[in-house]
Amino acid sequence: MTDFFKRTSSGLLVLYALAAFGLLLIVYRFVMGLGAVTNLSDSYPWGLWIGVDVLAGIALASGGFVVAGTVHLFGANKYHSLTRTAITTAFLGYLIFIFGLIVDLGRPWNLWRALFNWNHTSPMFEVAWCVMLYTSVLLMEFLPPVFERFKLTALHEKWKTMVPWAIVFILGIFTFAMTDSLIWTVVVVFVLLFWELVFRAGLSPRSIQMPLLMIIAGVMFSTMHQSSLGTLFTLAPHKLHPLWYSPMLPVLFLLSAVMVAPAMVIFESIVAERSLGHRAHMNVLSSLGRAMPWLLGIYLVVKVGDLLARGAVSDALSISWQSFSWWGEVLLGVVLPFTLFLSQDLVQKRVGLLTAAALVVLGLVWNRVNVAVVGMIDLEGDVYFPYWAEIFITLGLISLGILGYRLASLHLPLHEEETAATH
Amino acid sequence: MNAMLIDSTRCVGCRACQIACKSWNELPSEKTQFFAGKGYQNPKDLSATTWTLITYNETKRRGRFDWVFGKRQCMHCLLPACATACPVTALKKTPEGPVVYDSSICLGCRYCQLACPFDVPRFEWDKVFTKITKCTMCADRVAEGMEPACCKACPTDAIVFGERSKLLAEAHARIDANPLNYVHHVFGEKEMGGTCVLHLSDVPHQELGHAGGLSEEPASAYSRPAMASIPFVLTGLGIGLGAVSWVVNRRQQLAAQQKEIERLHEIAEQAEGKEPGGTNS
Numbered sequence: 204m205t206d207f208f209k210r211t212s213s214g215l216l217v218l219y220a221l222a223a224f225g226l227l228l229i230v231y232r233f234v235m236g237l238g239a240v241t242n243l244s245d246s247y248p249w250g251l252w253i254g255v256d257v258l259a260g261i262a263l264a265s266g267g268f269v270v271a272g273t274v275h276l277f278g279a280n281k282y283h284s285l286t287r288t289a290i291t292t293a294f295l296g297y298l299i300f301i302f303g304l305i306v307d308l309g310r311p312w313n314l315w316r317a318l319f320n321w322n323h324t325s326p327m328f329e330v331a332w333c334v335m336l337y338t339s340v341l342l343m344e345f346l347p348p349v350f351e352r353f354k355l356t357a358l359h360e361k362w363k364t365m366v367p368w369a370i371v372f373i374l375g376i377f378t379f380a381m382t383d384s385l386i387w388t389v390v391v392v393f394v395l396l397f398w399e400l401v402f403r404a405g406l407s408p409r410s411i412q413m414p415l416l417m418i419i420a421g422v423m424f425s426t427m428h429q430s431s432l433g434t435l436f437t438l439a440p441h442k443l444h445p446l447w448y449s450p451m452l453p454v455l456f457l458l459s460a461v462m463v464a465p466a467m468v469i470f471e472s473i474v475a476e477r478s479l480g481h482r483a484h485m486n487v488l489s490s491l492g493r494a495m496p497w498l499l500g501i502y503l504v505v506k507v508g509d510l511l512a513r514g515a516v517s518d519a520l521s522i523s524w525q526s527f528s529w530w531g532e533v534l535l536g537v538v539l540p541f542t543l544f545l546s547q548d549l550v551q552k553r554v555g556l557l558t559a560a561a562l563v564v565l566g567l568v569w570n571r572v573n574v575a576v577v578g579m580i581d582l583e584g585d586v587y588f589p590y591w592a593e594i595f596i597t598l599g600l601i602s603l604g605i606l607g608y609r610l611a612s613l614h615l616p617l618h619e620e621e622t623a624a625t626h
Numbered sequence: 627m628n629a630m631l632i633d634s635t636r637c638v639g640c641r642a643c644q645i646a647c648k649s650w651n652e653l654p655s656e657k658t659q660f661f662a663g664k665g666y667q668n669p670k671d672l673s674a675t676t677w678t679l680i681t682y683n684e685t686k687r688r689g690r691f692d693w694v695f696g697k698r699q700c701m702h703c704l705l706p707a708c709a710t711a712c713p714v715t716a717l718k719k720t721p722e723g724p725v726v727y728d729s730s731i732c733l734g735c736r737y738c739q740l741a742c743p744f745d746v747p748r749f750e751w752d753k754v755f756t757k758i759t760k761c762t763m764c765a766d767r768v769a770e771g772m773e774p775a776c777c778k779a780c781p782t783d784a785i786v787f788g789e790r791s792k793l794l795a796e797a798h799a800r801i802d803a804n805p806l807n808y809v810h811h812v813f814g815e816k817e818m819g820g821t822c823v824l825h826l827s828d829v830p831h832q833e834l835g836h837a838g839g840l841s842e843e844p845a846s847a848y849s850r851p852a853m854a855s856i857p858f859v860l861t862g863l864g865i866g867l868g869a870v871s872w873v874v875n876r877r878q879q880l881a882a883q884q885k886e887i888e889r890l891h892e893i894a895e896q897a898e899g900k901e902p903g904g905t906n907s
Contacts, residue, residue: 245748249736276867314733322709382856440841
């Protein structure tokens with residue numbers, strides 16, 4: 204045991220401690236009920252966990268589909284070295300998020316019911332299905348390094364042939380669940396089968412290693428999932444502050460998730476370089492950084508345009524906690540990194556890239572907390588602030604995620620310098 | 627469809643309905659505290675064990691200070707936000723009128739609480755095997771041909787039960803017969819697409835604790851555009867992503883072939899160039 208403490212760095216010890224304490228509190232939550240570990244109430248049924256663990260967590264896992272799509276569908280091969288780490292992050296992120304959701308749900312043992320009790324009108328129904336099915340797709344995307352690590356060549360071959368059919372099946376059933384329409388289901392299945400035939404017939408060149416249908420499904424499910432988290436709040440026009448309430452919420456959630464993807468990849472690569480010693484591909488990260496002003500700019504234009512169109516500018520200019528929090532999210536999380544990423548000088552340097560990327564990540568988390576918590580607060584009634592145990596459960600979950608990533612990074616061939624050049 | 631008409635001008639604030647609700651639904655009493663602003667109101671708010679609540683409102687009526695009583699409970703919307711929100715149909719609108727809850731399929735996600743514009747559904751925060759709770763319009767009594775417990779208990783007929791269209795006509799008839807004594811608005815006639823609980827009052831309904839600024843559209847109208855776009859987005863992405871990857875990969879393949887051809891040409895040219903040179907030397 205003393206040996207363990209000697210060998211483990213202090214940062215890692217903190218992570219272990221936070222994870223252990225978080226798990227302990229989770230056990231306590233399942234013994235005592237949600238009221239014992241949270242400040243949630245009938246006025247504030249959703250709090251920190253929904254804002255950070257669910258909304259921000261899912262958005263920060265967007266690297267998986269953005270990088271995989273950019274590389275495999277849009278042919279940006281220069282980013283290839285990032286795909287495996289991005290997919291692993293997304294997969295682990297989703298697993299942690301599902302675990303966090305089980306903690307937050309009042310009756311998690313009924314989770315499987317969403318498979319059989321369909322409510323096509325419910326945005327939460329869409330969310331539930333996206334979580335389940337996109338996690339399945341992420342599992343498929345995550346498997347190749349595992350096959351390589353354990354030399355499961357036969358299984359890998361079977362995976363390559365089976366994955367496209369599995370994808371057609373789950374996207375077909377997803378379409379049917381969402382639309383209750385056989386016609387739409389047939390249309391989507393037809394489109395997917397058509398591409399699979401095109402790929403198989405060799406009409407379209409394809410990478411044998413990576414079933415394109417799987418990447419397409421990843422982008423489709425992510426688009427639905429990221430936007431559906433915004434759709435959730437369209438049902439609360441009377442509760443969400445006009446600074447955030449908008450029929451455009453699904454679009455804004457999707458755009459900001461895409462925007463944070465490269466930032467998260469940059470952030471993660473540079474941090475992992477310091478803690479895990481995997482050399483960050485600086486030229487690749489710099490070129491990601493040069494794409495950032497575009498993504499941030501588009502998001503900012505849509506966000507501000509939406510505010511203007513809804514006539515909510517006066518809310519932004521009034522003095523309140525909410526408007527303060529809105530300006531924080533926009534200035535620190537979007538405008539400042541936008542100007543930082545424009546500097547050619549800064550994008551070349553580790554510190555500069557890291558700072559700007561961290562700001563984007565911070566801005567994203569701030570935005571989601573604003574939507575789920577700050578924008579919901581009614582200053583005339585009781586005000587919600589998370590209980591210490593809520594904060595520590597969230598910290599515990601994040602620590603678990605980082606430890607999981609570290610484990611995967613140490614034991615699986617995720618980094619380019621270790622993998623064969625054929626991929 | 628069954629409905630309730632609640633006329634606050636007839637209410638004397640006896641709270642027999644609150645007690646009857648607890649008795650019929652076997653709900654425990656709760657420990658309550660004094661709080662500022664609402665006089666004798668008890669408890670402060672709806673809760674997991676208080677499904678209906680008489681609000682005590684100190685307000686100005688006909689120029690003098692007075693108490694007006696309101697009744698809070700589930701509004702049993704025609705197109706309920708909670709039923710739109712619920713991912714697993716644990717909350718459902720029945721054709722008879724009541725919006726009912728089935729805990730056996732509920733996930734406990736509390737989205738119904740967030741979506742309800744009337745702030746009705748409550749959650750058992752202190753339990754592990756927890757449930758969402760709310761007024762059921764005594765669906766069990768109604769199924770047996772009885773009226774809800776609160777209607778039965780009301781001594782002044784401030785709460786009456788019956789067919790919605792008839793009660794709506796009755797509400798308007800009361801306003802028309804006594805126009806000076808009522809606010810000319812039946813709360814619940816149009817709010818959120820209409821509800822099965824209709825309120826009459828002689829002070830603005832918001833002063834009785836009812837939600838203000840509600841739309842006449844049902845909640846589902848707000849989420850429908852996003853939900854309806856799903857199949858279009860899915861199909862569009864399916865076609866678009868496949869096509870883009872086809873074009874991009876094909877272009878890359880052609881570029882690679884072009885490169886290969888150029889390389890071969892170069893080799894051939896070099897060989898040609900070398901050969902004469904070779905013979906010359």
